[in-house]
Amino acid sequence: MNRDARRAHVVHTGTTWRSAVTLSFYRSAIAFGLVATLSAADGHGLFAPDFPSLFRAVCLTYLALAACLAGAALVHWPGLAVHLFVQILVDVVMIVLASFSGNGASGGLAMLLLAPLAAAGILLPSRLSGLLAALAALGLIGQEILRHWQLADAHTDFVQAGILGALYFATVFVAYGLARRIRVSDASAASHASQARDMAELNRRIIDRMQTGAIVVDANDRIQILNHAALELLDYSDAESPPATLTDLPPTLTETLATWRSRHAIPPLIEVAGRPLQPQFSALGGDETPTLIFLDDARRASEQAQQMKLMSLGRLTASIAHEIRNPLGAISHAEQLLAESPRLGADDRRLLAMIHRHCQRIDRIISDVLGLARRSAQQPRILELAAWVPEMVADYRETRDDPPQFSQMGDWPFHRVRFDPSQLRQVLFSLWDNSNRHARRDRAPRIELRAHIDANRNLVLDIVDDGPGIAPDLLDRILEPFFTTAADGTGLGLHIARELCEANGARLIPMNHARGACFRILLPRTIDEDPNS
Structure with missing residues (x-):
C-alpha cells in the first residue's frame, strides 16, 4: 500500500x-x-447579474441539488467517499x-468555494481534493475567458x-495538512488509549x-x-x-484501617470468618487518595515458613547422615566385636548392652529425621473414612x-476427607503408637475414634486413649521436635504427625479428655455429603 493509499485509508476510516x-x-x-x-434584488437594482435568466436557473438548480444531496446524506447513499466527492x-x-x-470573479461569488474546498481537504484524500481545487x-x-468573449x-x-x-x-492543502496532523494525533491518542485499556485489563x-x-x-x-x-x-x-463500600467489609478490618489512617501503625493480625488474616495498608498518594489494602492468609504464611524450615531441616539431616x-x-x-570376646565380665557386658541400646536409639532418631525431611510430595485423594479407617x-x-x-x-x-492416604496412615499409626505407649498397664489398651462436624463445617477426628492424659504445662510443647517424656522416645513421632497434617491442610491439636489424652485432627476440606445422593 503506497503513501497516498494509506492516507486515503486513514481519511476514509476517520x-x-x-x-x-x-x-x-x-x-x-x-x-x-x-x-x-x-x-430581494429584483426591481430594486441591488444585484444585477449579467445573465439574469441563467443565474436564476443556476440558483434554483443548486437549491434542488442541495436538497437532494442532503437527503442522500441522511440515508447514507451512496458510499461515503463518492458522496463527498459528488457534493x-x-x-x-x-x-x-x-x-x-x-x-x-470580481463579483465575490467565487469566494463561496473556499468552505467546500476546505472540507475537501479535510475529508477527502489529497489527490481528490487537489483535483477539485x-x-x-x-x-x-x-468562465472569465468565456465572459470576455460573450460580453465585449x-x-x-x-x-x-x-x-x-x-x-x-492553498486552502485545500493547508486544510489537508492540518487535518492529517489532527488525524495522526487522534490515531496516536487512540493507540495510547487502547494500550492503556489493555494494560488496565492486564493489571486487572x-x-x-x-x-x-x-x-x-477511595477517599469516600x-x-x-476487590x-x-x-x-x-x-x-x-x-x-x-x-461489597461496594468500606462499611460492607468486616468490622475488624474497617476498625484496623481507621486506626492505621489515624496513626499509621503496623496493623495487627485480625480474624475474619475464623481465618487469621494479616492486613497491610498503603496510601497511593496523599491523605485524600485511595488506600491499597493487602490481605494475607496467616496460615498460608505459616505454611510457607514451615516449608522453609523443612528445607533447612533437609540440609541439616544430610549433614547428620554424613x-x-x-x-x-x-x-x-x-x-558387636567386643560382645564376641569370651573374657568379658558381667559389668563389661552390661556396659556393652548400654552402648548397643543407645546406638539403636540414635539410629532411630536419625531415621525419623531423615524420614521427615525426605518425605515425598503430597498426593491427596478423597477418602471415605467409614471404609478406610477400619482397614487401617x-x-x-x-x-x-x-x-x-x-x-x-x-x-x-458419609464423612469423606481429602488427604494423602500414605501420610494419613503414618499420622494415625504414630498417634496410635503414642496412645498405646502411654496406656494403662492393668488391662489391654483402649483407643476410641470419634468423628463429627463442628460449627465451621470442618471434620473433627478425635483419637482418645485411656491413659493418664497430658500434663497441662506440656500441651504447648508436646508437638515440638525432640520433646519426649519417654526414656526410649525420640521426640519426633508427634512432631512428624503434625507436619504431615499441616502439609495436607489439616491441624493436629493435643488436648485432654475425660478418659485420657486426646489428639484432634481438624480437616477443613471435608466433603460430608452422601456420595450417592
Whole structure:
C-alpha cells in the first residue's frame, strides 16, 4: 500500500456521515441564500447579474441539488467517499456557473468555494481534493475567458481569478495538512488509549489471580478494586453481590484501617470468618487518595515458613547422615566385636548392652529425621473414612505385638476427607503408637475414634486413649521436635504427625479428655455429603 493509499485509508476510516450531513446543510443554506438574494434584488437594482435568466436557473438548480444531496446524506447513499466527492463537485460546478452568470470573479461569488474546498481537504484524500481545487481554479479562469468573449463591454479580471485559483489550492492543502496532523494525533491518542485499556485489563487479570487479597478504597470509602482472593479471604465468595463500600467489609478490618489512617501503625493480625488474616495498608498518594489494602492468609504464611524450615531441616539431616551415622556405624560394629570376646565380665557386658541400646536409639532418631525431611510430595485423594479407617485399624493390629482395642463413635457413614492416604496412615499409626505407649498397664489398651462436624463445617477426628492424659504445662510443647517424656522416645513421632497434617491442610491439636489424652485432627476440606445422593 503506497503513501497516498494509506492516507486515503486513514481519511476514509476517520470520516463519518455526520460531516457529510453538516456539509449538506451548509450547501442548502448557500443555495437558499442565493435564491433569496436574487428575489430581494429584483426591481430594486441591488444585484444585477449579467445573465439574469441563467443565474436564476443556476440558483434554483443548486437549491434542488442541495436538497437532494442532503437527503442522500441522511440515508447514507451512496458510499461515503463518492458522496463527498459528488457534493463538492456540485459546489464547484454550480458556483462557477453562478459566478459566470453573475458578475464574474470580481463579483465575490467565487469566494463561496473556499468552505467546500476546505472540507475537501479535510475529508477527502489529497489527490481528490487537489483535483477539485484544480477544477475550481480552471473553471474560474475559464468562465472569465468565456465572459470576455460573450460580453465585449463586461469587466473581466484574470488577475483576481488567478489569485482565487491559487487561494483554492492553498486552502485545500493547508486544510489537508492540518487535518492529517489532527488525524495522526487522534490515531496516536487512540493507540495510547487502547494500550492503556489493555494494560488496565492486564493489571486487572493479574490482580484477580493473585493469591494475596487486594482491595482499593477511595477517599469516600468506596471500593474500587476487590480481587477474587479478597472475596475468598473475607468469606464473600458466595455472596450475591460483592461489597461496594468500606462499611460492607468486616468490622475488624474497617476498625484496623481507621486506626492505621489515624496513626499509621503496623496493623495487627485480625480474624475474619475464623481465618487469621494479616492486613497491610498503603496510601497511593496523599491523605485524600485511595488506600491499597493487602490481605494475607496467616496460615498460608505459616505454611510457607514451615516449608522453609523443612528445607533447612533437609540440609541439616544430610549433614547428620554424613557426620553422625558413619561414626555411629563404627561404634556399633566395635560393640558387636567386643560382645564376641569370651573374657568379658558381667559389668563389661552390661556396659556393652548400654552402648548397643543407645546406638539403636540414635539410629532411630536419625531415621525419623531423615524420614521427615525426605518425605515425598503430597498426593491427596478423597477418602471415605467409614471404609478406610477400619482397614487401617486392621493393618495396625496385624503389625503390633500388643495391639490395643479400638472403638468408633459418631456418625461415620458419609464423612469423606481429602488427604494423602500414605501420610494419613503414618499420622494415625504414630498417634496410635503414642496412645498405646502411654496406656494403662492393668488391662489391654483402649483407643476410641470419634468423628463429627463442628460449627465451621470442618471434620473433627478425635483419637482418645485411656491413659493418664497430658500434663497441662506440656500441651504447648508436646508437638515440638525432640520433646519426649519417654526414656526410649525420640521426640519426633508427634512432631512428624503434625507436619504431615499441616502439609495436607489439616491441624493436629493435643488436648485432654475425660478418659485420657486426646489428639484432634481438624480437616477443613471435608466433603460430608452422601456420595450417592
